[in-house]
Amino acid sequence: MTRAIQDYYPERFSHCFGCGRNNPHGHQLKSYWKGDETIARFTIAPMYSGGVPGNAYGGMVASLIDCHGTASAAAFACRAQGHELGEGAEPVRFVTASLTIDYLRPTPVGKEVTITGRLMSLEGRKVRVALALAAGGTVCARGEMLAVQFRE
Structure with missing residues (x-):
């Protein structure tokens, strides 16, 4: 099985609430390569419902898109440097400078969603x-x- 992008992060960067493998209270989102794009799968628990029963709180949707986006940036940068994650130096970490989200339709809780990432520049x-987040093949947010x- 292929390792997730986040599994290559050094220990000092593995505490993120959204994707940190060392955060037992977080989502522990895992992102992977799928061709030239990245993909993550996640099932939103009912405790993250928003104001409408059966649908996710918008902040939860944003956190999934955010964490998948920074992981995608690390993977895209690695490829641009001419190597894959795990080859040579540890991957560079990225932080969010800006994030815009368009909520297109409600995102259901209790069903698997997919988050995809595509390099723009x-x-x-x-x-x-x-980035896009979809449930059952229907895009809920872009x-x-x-x-x-990140510079240490």
Whole structure:
């Protein structure tokens, strides 16, 4: 089985609520390559319902898109440097500089959603990623992220 993008993060970056493998209280989102795009799958628990029963709170949708976006930026940057994750140096980490989300329809709880990422541009430390979250093949939200390489 292929390792998730987040599984390559060094220990010091593995505590994120959305995707950190070392955060037992978080979502532990896992993102993977699928051709030239990235994909994550997640089932939103009913405790994250919004104001309408059976549908997710918008902040939950945003957190999934956000974490998948920064993981995607790291993977896209790695490929742009001519190697895959796990080959050579540890992957660079990215943080969100801006994130816009269009909520197109309600996102159901209790059903698997997929989050996809597609590279829009990569210039220096900045990566633009187009993102979509879908349930049952229907896009519920679209986003665009500007991620910036984190400097320690």
